[in-house]
Amino acid sequence: MTDDIIMEARDVTRDFGDFRAVENLNLKIKKGEVFGFLGPNGAGKTTTINMMVGLLRPTSGQIFIGGESVEKVEKGTIGICPQELVLWDFLTCKESLMLMGDMYQVPKEELKFRVQKLLDDLFLQDKANTVVTQLSGGMKRRLNLAMAVVHQPDIVVLDEPSEGLDPQSRRVLWNYIRSLRDDEGKTVILTTHLMDEADRLSDRIAIIDHGKLLRLDTPTNLKKEIGEGDVVEMKLSNPDKKQEVISILEDMPDVHSVVEIEDALNVRALDAVSKLPQIIDRVETTGVHVLDLSIRQNTLEDVFIDLTGTGLRE
Amino acid sequence: MKFISIAKKDFKELIRDRRGLVMILLFPMFFMLVFGFAFGGMGQTNQPHMISVVNYDTGATIPGTGEQVNFGNNLTKILEESTYPDSDVHLFNITQTTESDALQKLKTRDADAELIIPPNFSQSVVALITSTLNQQTTTTPSANITSTIIIRGDTGYTGFGVSQGILTGVLEQYQDKLLNEIQKALTGTPGVETDSYLQTKVESIPGTGSFTTFDFMAPGMIVFAILLLTTTVAAGLTREVEKGTLARLKLSKMTSFDLLFGGLIPWSLIAAAQVIILLTVAVLIGFHWQGGFYTLFLAILVGIIGGVASISLGMIIAAFARNDRQAANLGTLISVPTSFLVGAFFPLPQVVIANFWGQPFQVYDLLPWTHILNALRSTLTFGGGWDTIAYQVGWALLLTIVLFIIGVLLFSKNRLKAEN
Numbered sequence: 004m005t006d007d008i009i010m011e012a013r014d015v016t017r018d019f020g021d022f023r024a025v026e027n028l029n030l031k032i033k034k035g036e037v038f039g040f041l042g043p044n045g046a047g048k049t050t051t052i053n054m055m056v057g058l059l060r061p062t063s064g065q066i067f068i069g070g071e072s073v074e075k076v077e078k079g080t081i082g083i084c085p086q087e088l089v090l091w092d093f094l095t096c097k098e099s100l101m102l103m104g105d106m107y108q109v110p111k112e113e114l115k116f117r118v119q120k121l122l123d124d125l126f127l128q129d130k131a132n133t134v135v136t137q138l139s140g141g142m143k144r145r146l147n148l149a150m151a152v153v154h155q156p157d158i159v160v161l162d163e164p165s166e167g168l169d170p171q172s173r174r175v176l177w178n179y180i181r182s183l184r185d186d187e188g189k190t191v192i193l194t195t196h197l198m199d200e201a202d203r204l205s206d207r208i209a210i211i212d213h214g215k216l217l218r219l220d221t222p223t224n225l226k227k228e229i230g231e232g233d234v235v236e237m238k239l240s241n242p243d244k245k246q247e248v249i250s251i252l253e254d255m256p257d258v259h260s261v262v263e264i265e266d267a268l269n270v271r272a273l274d275a276v277s278k279l280p281q282i283i284d285r286v287e288t289t290g291v292h293v294l295d296l297s298i299r300q301n302t303l304e305d306v307f308i309d310l311t312g313t314g315l316r317e
Numbered sequence: 318m319k320f321i322s323i324a325k326k327d328f329k330e331l332i333r334d335r336r337g338l339v340m341i342l343l344f345p346m347f348f349m350l351v352f353g354f355a356f357g358g359m360g361q362t363n364q365p366h367m368i369s370v371v372n373y374d375t376g377a378t379i380p381g382t383g384e385q386v387n388f389g390n391n392l393t394k395i396l397e398e399s400t401y402p403d404s405d406v407h408l409f410n411i412t413q414t415t416e417s418d419a420l421q422k423l424k425t426r427d428a429d430a431e432l433i434i435p436p437n438f439s440q441s442v443v444a445l446i447t448s449t450l451n452q453q454t455t456t457t458p459s460a461n462i463t464s465t466i467i468i469r470g471d472t473g474y475t476g477f478g479v480s481q482g483i484l485t486g487v488l489e490q491y492q493d494k495l496l497n498e499i500q501k502a503l504t505g506t507p508g509v510e511t512d513s514y515l516q517t518k519v520e521s522i523p524g525t526g527s528f529t530t531f532d533f534m535a536p537g538m539i540v541f542a543i544l545l546l547t548t549t550v551a552a553g554l555t556r557e558v559e560k561g562t563l564a565r566l567k568l569s570k571m572t573s574f575d576l577l578f579g580g581l582i583p584w585s586l587i588a589a590a591q592v593i594i595l596l597t598v599a600v601l602i603g604f605h606w607q608g609g610f611y612t613l614f615l616a617i618l619v620g621i622i623g624g625v626a627s628i629s630l631g632m633i634i635a636a637f638a639r640n641d642r643q644a645a646n647l648g649t650l651i652s653v654p655t656s657f658l659v660g661a662f663f664p665l666p667q668v669v670i671a672n673f674w675g676q677p678f679q680v681y682d683l684l685p686w687t688h689i690l691n692a693l694r695s696t697l698t699f700g701g702g703w704d705t706i707a708y709q710v711g712w713a714l715l716l717t718i719v720l721f722i723i724g725v726l727l728f729s730k731n732r733l734k735a736e737n
Contacts, residue, residue, distance in 0.1 A: 091562055094326060094329060106319055107570055
């Protein structure tokens with residue numbers, strides 16, 4: 004294992020009865036990077052990170068942290084911010100953070116300083132002495148995160164950190180995640196089903212579905228992999244003729260792929276704007292009209308669609 | 318000292334959750350009030366027993382004098398006028414009624430017992446008088462007329478059990494006195510009382526003469542109430558698992574001992590508060606105990622040890638329950654039968670398994686609450702001091718520590734390791 008690899012999963016599989024949540028997962032996470040797990044709900048992301056932090060034992064395979072088995076790694080190396088709000092309802096923000104610091108044996112003076120800084124960084128200073136039950140949803144999310152990092156772990160694991168956040172709180176959170184990597188040199192592992200979040204924050208992304216790793220690369224390379232260009236989304240007047248339209252469009256030069264997404268078609272092509280009249284003509288030869296149409300650039304979602312042949316499940 | 322931080326956290330959570338705290342503290346109050354009301358007559362020592370009398374007696378004529386008598390009415394009057402020894406309180410509250418009404422009263426428990434005086438009651442008494450007279454004056458035996466007084470009631474009801482016992486005693490006395498009076502009348506002298514050769518006297522244990530059922534049962538009730546703390550603690554700890562806060566703590570340097578010992582401190586304060594409330598309410602509703610404030614203080618101390626044992630049991634349950642509802646059910650399933658096993662309500666058969674320092678050790682003595690109950694009875698009911706209860710307190714402490722260690726080990730194994 005090279006020095007810059009902080010976490011490694013080797014042939015990790017996890018079963019819950021007959022259900023296989025994670026299958027034969029192999030990946031390496033570099034020190035100091037933001038690593039994103041992208042996948043729909045139920046893809047196996049949370050199960051994967053629970054095994055990575057040592058909360059869940061794999062059915063087979065092993066997890067290594069800094070070259071050591073996760074079971075033997077020193078407590079405090081990892082901090083996890085769970086998907087759900089995991090807070091003590093009747094403690095204040097400050098008390099919650101002080102308690103977690105105590106549990107990691109952070110020296111008192113150092114802990115006071117860190118708590119103040121976290122409250123400042125996550126805009127919770129005004130609510131330092133407010134009990135959790137009286138905080139807004141966004142504040143609770145930020146406190147949830149602060150409790151995961153108060154002991155300054157080397158690896159910060161964030162499970163769906165933006166879930167239920169308003170845009171303002173999400174911006175605060177994203178900036179904080181970047182600062183963890185850029186200013187403090189932490190390794191951040193995050194799971195998300197939000198393309199935008201994965202694209203903006205992650206240095207590398209693992210696309211996972213049905214417990215299997217589908218791709219692992221940088222966002223740029225992933226988008227390049229399916230070809231540069233645009234995506235044309237169109238709705239047809241006669242959905243029954245979708246298959247006929249797909250085969251006609253797939254024969255067109257420079258059209259990379261045509262995929263059926265719910266009640267629409269996604270056509271990916273280079274310079275789609277100039278090819279639009281030809282595409283529409285081809286569609287109309289089948290006797291079908293285009294009811295609605297939009298053009299946009301390639302996104303991670305298109306990568307995912309290309310890999311799985313479907314849209315992200317909610 | 319991570320357990321101190323956990324203790325502070327648990328204490329703040331307990332204090333700030335006002336609704337939960339009020340329920341925890343109100344429980345022993347209502348509990349003791351209900352039991353006190355049911356078994357103690359709210360401080361009254363003696364109360365009249367409710368008796369329905371159905372008098373079918375048709376009366377009789379005394380031979381010779383021709384006097385018309387009705388001994389059924391006479392017996393009813395005597396029952397009405399009987400009082401507790403050295404007291405103005407009547408033994409019975411008599412209602413003369415019909416058989417169907419009496420039956421209805423039994424069913425609704427408006428009457429503890431029904432006394433049916435047969436039509437030939439006076440005739441049989443007269444026959445008894447005549448027979449006694451004949452025995453004294455002639456050798457010819459007179460006709461024997463037997464009458465049967467029926468005492469009817471719900472045999473499964475404690476009120477009936479007590480009433481029928483007293484009624485039987487009073488009826489026997491009535492017959493004896495009647496014979497005695499006849500003999501005295503025949504001889505013309507006061508004579509010798511028939512019962513003066515052989516007398517019986519019921520004596521209570523010193524100091525407990527005025528005790529009610531409630532006073533004897535109170536230590537058992539205190540133990541039962543303390544045992545129910547198991548459920549509250551188990552549910553509270555399991556909530557930590559369910560909410561995910563335990564997973565946070567699991568990743569930290571906190572140990573099972575830190576979590577459980579830290580939790581034990583504030584919960585012990587709750588246990589102390591519950592024991593003080595239980596005893597205060599008991600005293601306010603007329604609980605009698607011996608030994609003054611010293612034994613009350615000892616009882617509080619013993620009660621707290623019992624509380625700590627219950628908290629430890631709650632921690633063991635929390636090591637297995639998947640959610641707080643399951644913890645509450647499991648807690649009830651274990652704590653209620655345990656309260657019977659330690660003899661909180663009924664005495665249990667002797668099952669001696671060993672002898673320690675000359676004292677028999679029974680199978681129930683493996684449970685700390687048995688010793689708690691024994692100690693509470695020794696000090697509150699019989700006024701024993703520290704030297705009397707030291708042996709029981711020692712066992713209770715030892716077994717409580719064992720329970721706590723089991724709790725720490727099980728919690729660590731089942732809750733603080735990676736899930737399988």
